[in-house]
Amino acid sequence: VIGKKGRVINSIRTLVQVPAAKQGKRVSVELIETGDR
Numbered sequence: 001v002i003g004k005k006g007r008v009i010n011s012i013r014t015l016v017q018v019p020a021a022k023q024g025k026r027v028s029v030e031l032i033e034t035g036d037r
Contacts, residue, residue, distance in 0.1 A: 002031075
């Protein structure tokens with residue numbers, strides 16, 4: 001999920017943060033690794 005230089009996870013964060021910012025809210029994205037593949 002992380003991608004090269006974190007591009008994928010940064011894109012996911014952006015997709016979550018933009019709508020939240022429009023509503024005046026703050027969000028954080030936490031990635032939890034389970035070890036399953």
